[in-house]
Amino acid sequence: MNRLPLNFYQHDVLEIAPELLGRVLVRKTDNQxxxxxxxxxxxxxxEEDLACHASKGRTMRTEIMYHNGGVLYIYLIYGMYWMLNVVTGLNNNPQAxxxxxxxxxxxxxxxxxxxxIDKSFYGExxxxxxxxxxxxxxGNSxxxxxxxxxxxxxGEIWKNKPWRFVLDNI
DNA sequence: AGCAAGATCGGT
DNA sequence: CCGATCTTGCTG
Structure with missing residues (x-):
């Protein structure tokens, strides 16, 4: 078993996000x-991050972000695109x-x-x-x-946080 | 019950 | 730059 253990995800999102770069995302279907x-x-x-959906508080949609890390948060945006998010951190600490x-x-x-990937992966x-x-x-990423x-x-504070991480191919 | 807006993308 | 397309959360 080569999977990342659950406790890998159960740390602060700012620590985990860059750690996910270079890791292998595996998706298995019946024939692929x-x-x-x-x-x-x-x-x-x-909740203080105004760009995070949890800034609206705990709702049916954001519920999974309040759980322990290692599960998926999936939602539909603009009526047509599913967004794939990995929940991180510990219970009652919404982040993804x-x-x-x-x-x-x-x-x-x-x-x-x-x-x-669609809504059926919510909470996976x-x-x-x-x-x-x-x-x-x-791999060094x-x-x-x-x-x-x-x-x-x-808003100014949150939209400027440098929280997008991009793998550098050197 | 109704509405505005959205962690996007592809085509003009 | 604009339209597609629909869930969500907020308002009344």
């Missing part, structure tokens, strides 16, 4: 096994990492389209699932950071 390196992520951190890009596929909407456990997980991978994409509504 997809393996992609994670190349781009964003961190969403706590948005997977924005994998090898050869850029854009969070394209990631879920390529891997056939990355250690116990038989259809999606993340594997360990040796060089990366750079930028502000997060598409969150201009979040």
């Amino acid at each position: 096994l997809y393996r992609y390196k994670i190349t781009e992520v964003e961190a969403y951190r706590g 990492v948005l997977i924005r890009g994998i090898e050869g596929i850029n854009g969070p909407g394209r990631v879920t389209k390529a891997l056939n 456990n990355l250690f116990f699932s038989n259809r999606i997980w993340i594997e360990k991978n040796e 060089c990366y750079y950071t930028t502000p997060r994409i598409g969150i201009n509504y979040a």
Whole structure:
């Protein structure tokens, strides 16, 4: 078993987000096994982060972000794109990492389209699932950071946080 | 019950 | 730059 253990995810999202870069996202369907390196992520951190959905408080949608890390937070945006997020941190500490890009596929909407991920993955456990997980991978991940994409509504403080992490191919 | 907006993308 | 498309959370 080469999967990342659950306690890997149960630390602060700002620590985990860059750690996910270069790891292998595996998706298994009846007739396919997809393996992609994670190349781009964003961190969403706590109720005070106005860009994080948890800033609206604990609702049916954000419920899973309040759980222990290692499960998936999935939601639909703009009526057509599923967003794939990995919940991190501990109970009652809502945070998640948005997977924005994998090898050869850029854009969070394209990631879920390529891997056939939808609402049915909400709450999926990355250690116990038989259809999606993340594997360990040796590797120094060089990366750079930028502000997060598409969150201009979040106000000066939060929209400028350098919480987008992009793998650097040197 | 109704409405505005959104962690996007592809086509003009 | 604009339209597609629908869930969510807020307002009344």
